Amino acid sequence: MLRVFLWSGGMEYFIELFFSGLTRGSIYALIALGYTMVYGIIGLINFAHGEIYMIGAFTSYIIATVLSIYGFPVLAIVVLAGFAAAIWSSAYGFTIEKLAYRPLRHAPRLSPLISAIGMSIFLQNYVLLAQTSDFLAFPELIPDFDFMEPVAHIVGTTDLVIILTTAAAMFGLTLLIKFTRIGKAMRATSQDRTMAMLVGINVDRVISMTFIIGSALAAIGGILIASHIGQINFYIGFIAGIKAFTAAVLGGIGSIPGAVLGGFVLGLTESFATGYVSSDYEDVFAFGLLVLILLFKPSGLLGRADIQKV
Amino acid sequence: MKTGIKQSILAASISLLFTAPGLMAGDTIKLGVAGPHSGDLASYGIPTIKAAELVVKEVNAKGGINGKQVELLIEDDVCKPEIATNTATKLVSDGVDVVLGHICSGATKAALPIYKNSGIVVVSPSATNPGLTQSGDYPNFYRTIASDDAQARTEVDFALDVLGLKKIAVIHDKGDYGKGLAEFAKTFLENSSKGEVVMYEGVTPGAVDYSAVVQKIKRSGADGVIFGGYHPEASKIITQMRKKRIKIPFISDDGVKDDTFIKVAGKYAEGVYASGPQDNSKNPLSSAANAAHKAAYNADPGAFYENAYAAALALLNAIDNAGTTDYEAIRKALRDNKTNTPVGNINFDSKGDAVGVGFSMYQVTNGKYVEVK
Incomplete structure (x- = not known):
C-alpha cells in the first residue's frame, strides 16, 4: 500500500515532502531539546519553554528592527539579534526557574507542573499586554543564497539553515554533556541529586545552567523559525511548544538525541500524511503515531526505561 | 366635576385626532x-426601523x-423563528401591503x-441564507444583501472568467x-464546465510550516489557488508558495482583505487577489442616507x-411603478425596474437576489488593495 503511495508521486515529490518534513522536524527538535534537557535533570515538564521561544522571537524582532534602521549588514543583524535574544531568553529561563520552580523543588511533583502552566499563561499575557496582540511581520533575516537557487523549489535557504542548526545544536549538546565538567555535573545531578550534592556538586548552579542553555537554544530557534514563517505574535509559543513537547515524548523525554529523532519522526509523519493522504488528517497521523509508539515503548524511542524518581 | 368634564372632552378630542388617519x-x-427590536439582537433590527422611518418621511413629504x-x-x-410566525400573522391581519424584513435568516424563513x-412581498435587508432565494420555495422573497455564497461565487467567477483558470486547488483553514x-x-x-477542483484540503491553523501542503499544490498541477x-x-x-517558486495566482476572501495581510506577507502579498464587500462610499445616495440619519438621530447608523x-x-418604488399593491404587479416591478439606492442602482433577479449588490475583487498592487475592474 505504502509503495503504491510512494510510486504515485514519483521520486522528486517524495524528496520534496522529505525535506518539508525535515524542516518541520528540525523546528520541533530545536524547541524539544529544551524540554528534554530540563526533564532529564529535574524531571519537570517546563511548559513555559514555548513562551521562552516566543520571547526569543520578539527580542530578535526588536533588535533586528533597531539594527536595520541603523543600516547594519544582514549578517551582523542575524548574529547580534541572535546573541541578544539568546541572552535575554536565558535571563528569563534563569529567573523563571528561580521564582517558580526552585521554591517547589521538594514539593509533590504536581506542584511545579502547575506552576509551569501558570508561568506559560502569565508570559503569554505579559507579552500580549506589554507588546501587542497583532501579528507582526518578521524581517527575512536569512537571505536566499545564490547557490541554493537550483534546488529552491525543494529546500530553501532558511530550511537548510534550520536543519543545519538543529544538527549542530544536537552535536554540541552531546559533546557538552559527555566531555565537559558541567556536563559531567549534569549527568550526576540527573542520576542522583542527593548523591551529587554529597560529592560537592553545586546542584542549584547545574540546574540554572540547564535552564540557561535550554532557553538560549529556544531563542535561536525563535529567530530562525520566525524568519522562516515571517510572522510572530504572542501565541506562537503555545502551538510550537505542544508539538515540540510531543516530539520530546516520542523520542524519549530526557534524551538529547531522542528529542531530535522525535522531532524528525513527527515532522516527517506530518509531511507524508499531508502529501500522500490529506492535510486534514495531519494531526490524526501524528498523534496516532505517538500513541502507537508509547504503547509498545512507553519510555519513547530512545528513552531509558529505568528512570525512576526518588 | 367641572374639571372632569373638561378632561374627558380633551381626551375625546385627542383620541379623535389620533384615530383620524385610521378612518x-x-x-x-x-x-x-x-x-x-428588543433582546440581544435588537441592534441588528433597530437601524432598519430608522431607515424605514426616514424613507417614508421623505416619500410622504413628496406626496406619497x-x-x-x-x-x-x-x-x-x-x-426567533417561533415568534416570527406570530409577528407575520399579526402584520397580515393588520392588512400590510408589503413587508420590510425580517432581519435574521431563521426568523425570515419561518x-x-x-x-x-x-x-x-417581503424584502429583507440582511437575511443572507443562500436557500431563501435559491431554493425557489419563496417567490415572494427578495433581498438587498448578498447571500452567504455570493463571495465564493464572486471568487469562482473571477478565477474562471477573468483569469481563465482551469485547474484550481481549494484550500481552507478548517x-x-x-x-x-x-x-x-x-x-x-464542480458545477461549472470551465474548470475543475484538483485539490480540496484543510490546513491546521498556527502550524510552523506549510511547505508539505505547498508541494502538494504544485504536484496537483493547479493553475490557481x-x-x-x-x-x-x-x-x-x-510566502511559502513564492519561496518554493510557485507563481500561480492566489485568490482569497475578505478575511484576507485586510491591511495586516499586506504588512505581514510584505513583498509576497503583491498580486494576491481577495474579494471584499463592494465599496459604497462613493455613491452619493449612500452619503445622503447616512447624513439624513445623522441629522435625525444625531448618531451614526447601525x-x-x-x-x-x-x-x-x-x-416603494416598485409600488409606484406598478401603480397598485397587487402581488404579481409588485413582483414584476421589482424585477423590471431599477431603483437608485445607497447600495447601487439595483433591480432583482428571478430568484429574488439584488443584481449588482455583493462583492468585488481586489488585488494587492504596490502594497495596497485596489479594486479590479
Whole structure:
C-alpha cells in the first residue's frame, strides 16, 4: 500500500515532502531539546519553554528592527539579534526557574507542573499586554543564497539553515554533556541529586545552567523559525511548544538525541500524511503515531526505561 | 366635576385626532417592518426601523405613492423563528401591503410561508441564507444583501472568467468561515464546465510550516489557488508558495482583505487577489442616507442601515411603478425596474437576489488593495 503511495508521486515529490518534513522536524527538535534537557535533570515538564521561544522571537524582532534602521549588514543583524535574544531568553529561563520552580523543588511533583502552566499563561499575557496582540511581520533575516537557487523549489535557504542548526545544536549538546565538567555535573545531578550534592556538586548552579542553555537554544530557534514563517505574535509559543513537547515524548523525554529523532519522526509523519493522504488528517497521523509508539515503548524511542524518581 | 368634564372632552378630542388617519385606512399604503427590536439582537433590527422611518418621511413629504400616504406597521420578532410566525400573522391581519424584513435568516424563513399564503412581498435587508432565494420555495422573497455564497461565487467567477483558470486547488483553514466558503467554491467549480477542483484540503491553523501542503499544490498541477480563511494562514501559505517558486495566482476572501495581510506577507502579498464587500462610499445616495440619519438621530447608523434604506426605496418604488399593491404587479416591478439606492442602482433577479449588490475583487498592487475592474 505504502509503495503504491510512494510510486504515485514519483521520486522528486517524495524528496520534496522529505525535506518539508525535515524542516518541520528540525523546528520541533530545536524547541524539544529544551524540554528534554530540563526533564532529564529535574524531571519537570517546563511548559513555559514555548513562551521562552516566543520571547526569543520578539527580542530578535526588536533588535533586528533597531539594527536595520541603523543600516547594519544582514549578517551582523542575524548574529547580534541572535546573541541578544539568546541572552535575554536565558535571563528569563534563569529567573523563571528561580521564582517558580526552585521554591517547589521538594514539593509533590504536581506542584511545579502547575506552576509551569501558570508561568506559560502569565508570559503569554505579559507579552500580549506589554507588546501587542497583532501579528507582526518578521524581517527575512536569512537571505536566499545564490547557490541554493537550483534546488529552491525543494529546500530553501532558511530550511537548510534550520536543519543545519538543529544538527549542530544536537552535536554540541552531546559533546557538552559527555566531555565537559558541567556536563559531567549534569549527568550526576540527573542520576542522583542527593548523591551529587554529597560529592560537592553545586546542584542549584547545574540546574540554572540547564535552564540557561535550554532557553538560549529556544531563542535561536525563535529567530530562525520566525524568519522562516515571517510572522510572530504572542501565541506562537503555545502551538510550537505542544508539538515540540510531543516530539520530546516520542523520542524519549530526557534524551538529547531522542528529542531530535522525535522531532524528525513527527515532522516527517506530518509531511507524508499531508502529501500522500490529506492535510486534514495531519494531526490524526501524528498523534496516532505517538500513541502507537508509547504503547509498545512507553519510555519513547530512545528513552531509558529505568528512570525512576526518588 | 367641572374639571372632569373638561378632561374627558380633551381626551375625546385627542383620541379623535389620533384615530383620524385610521378612518382613511384604505387610503394608505401599509409598509410592515419586522425584525428584532428588543433582546440581544435588537441592534441588528433597530437601524432598519430608522431607515424605514426616514424613507417614508421623505416619500410622504413628496406626496406619497400613487397619491397615498405610506404608513409604517412595526412588529418585533426578537430574531426567533417561533415568534416570527406570530409577528407575520399579526402584520397580515393588520392588512400590510408589503413587508420590510425580517432581519435574521431563521426568523425570515419561518415567517415567509405566512406572507406567501397571503400574497405579500417581503424584502429583507440582511437575511443572507443562500436557500431563501435559491431554493425557489419563496417567490415572494427578495433581498438587498448578498447571500452567504455570493463571495465564493464572486471568487469562482473571477478565477474562471477573468483569469481563465482551469485547474484550481481549494484550500481552507478548517474553521466555520473558511471551510464554509471553500465548500461553496468547490461546489460552484464542480458545477461549472470551465474548470475543475484538483485539490480540496484543510490546513491546521498556527502550524510552523506549510511547505508539505505547498508541494502538494504544485504536484496537483493547479493553475490557481482559492483559499478560505484568515490572513495569518494566508500570509504563511503565500510566502511559502513564492519561496518554493510557485507563481500561480492566489485568490482569497475578505478575511484576507485586510491591511495586516499586506504588512505581514510584505513583498509576497503583491498580486494576491481577495474579494471584499463592494465599496459604497462613493455613491452619493449612500452619503445622503447616512447624513439624513445623522441629522435625525444625531448618531451614526447601525447594522444593515444602507441595505434597509435600499430595500424600503425598492419596495416603494416598485409600488409606484406598478401603480397598485397587487402581488404579481409588485413582483414584476421589482424585477423590471431599477431603483437608485445607497447600495447601487439595483433591480432583482428571478430568484429574488439584488443584481449588482455583493462583492468585488481586489488585488494587492504596490502594497495596497485596489479594486479590479
